[in-house]
Amino acid sequence: MDGSGIRIFGSLRKMGALNLTAAFAQLMSCLLLMAPPFYDCSSVPQVLQPLRASFAEGSLAILTCTVQEGAIHNYNILWFQTKPSRPPANILRHGKDGNISRIQGFTERFQAIRVPRNNSHLLQIQGVQTDDSAIYWCMVESGNFSNATCGNGTRLSVFGGRAVMKPSVTLLTSDQDPSTPLFYILCLVNNFYPGVLEVTWKINGHATTREATTASLWDNEAYYNLGSLLELPNSIWRDSPSISCEVRHDSSNSVISKSLLECNGF
Incomplete structure (x- = not known):
């Protein structure tokens, strides 16, 4: 992560600049502390993400974000992508009203799906590429970022591509x-x-x-x-x-x- 700060890539449709700034501020708290940004754990949802996920290049990659308190449809879900030496990039926002807003640069290959029976949210990446390898963060908030929190991030590794280099x-x-x-x-x-x-x-x-x-x-x-x-x-x-x-x-x-x-x- 680049400690010099966060740049916002593109513009997020249907989301005000103030809310977007708040989202990045909350994500920064999650990245720095690796924990929910509030100490009163009863006031924020607990979010679980798998530590790792691996998929073959060209396949459908599925990343999971599970909420332990409340119902998944009562939360806005935001996904972020981080790569070494780069600032975090906001991928999309899936509002509790059902609307999905994507940041410029992230196409419809990136799909957001709610799964109420598991109280979880899925980020699906169609035709996943080697360059999609990154850490993916799920942020959950109920409105105005008054009680937003993040999972610990999933390391997505894409294998099988020609560009892969062993260290x-x-x-x-x-x-x-x-x-x-x-x-x-x-x-x-x-x-x-x-x-x-x-x-x-x-x-x-x-x-x-x-x-x-x-x-x-x-x-x-x-x-x-x-x-x-x-x-x-x-x-x-x-x-x-x-x-x-x-x-x-x-x-x-x-x-x-x-x-x-x-x-x-x-």
């Missing part, structure tokens, strides 16, 4: 000097496409809850590069026989793991 992974370390308090490990992920990819740091085979700084770049509109930096107290790396960076890229059906045991310091 290469390199692990680099800072000087392994026991006298310094901190130790740094850099996981470089290069030349992959599309840009939906997950990096997990593991210590002794278990995913670490420590924060890692991750940044992605898109070079020449052909492939992505990504770097993830893990900072550890010196005592942890000295006492841990295995520290690794695991990279998952579903479009190329790749899971690549690089261990610190294989790495020489730079």
Whole structure:
């Protein structure tokens, strides 16, 4: 996500500028906090989205958004798309009155469907393309964004396309000097496409809850590069026989793991 802010692509028909600004403000809260933007959980609907979805290029992709409180027909549903190093893009709004408004650039390949029996909403992408790979966010609100909330987003990976590129992974370390308090490990992920990819740091085979700084770049509109930096107290790396960076890229059906045991310091 580009921290410099949000640009609005195109104009949303049948939706005022004030409401559109509010929608993006709410989405920004969801993206930054990965949680509903209000603390009073009783006042907002709980929204569930699958973590991942994979579909073959050219097929019908179906993304699901389920509401746990209230009836799905009592909410306006908005879908957003985020790609690395790009601001979020609003795809469409499915009003509780049944009207569907699409942003310019998103054609009728993107269809919105309510499913009352499951209290859910579907975003269908017809003839899905490799470039449709992205994180898709569902926002639910009952009116004027007074109680809007988002799901945690679904990572859509499209496989089988000619443009797909499997990533290469390199692990680099800072000087392994026991006298310094901190130790740094850099996981470089290069030349992959599309840009939906997950990096997990593991210590002794278990995913670490420590924060890692991750940044992605898109070079020449052909492939992505990504770097993830893990900072550890010196005592942890000295006492841990295995520290690794695991990279998952579903479009190329790749899971690549690089261990610190294989790495020489730079």
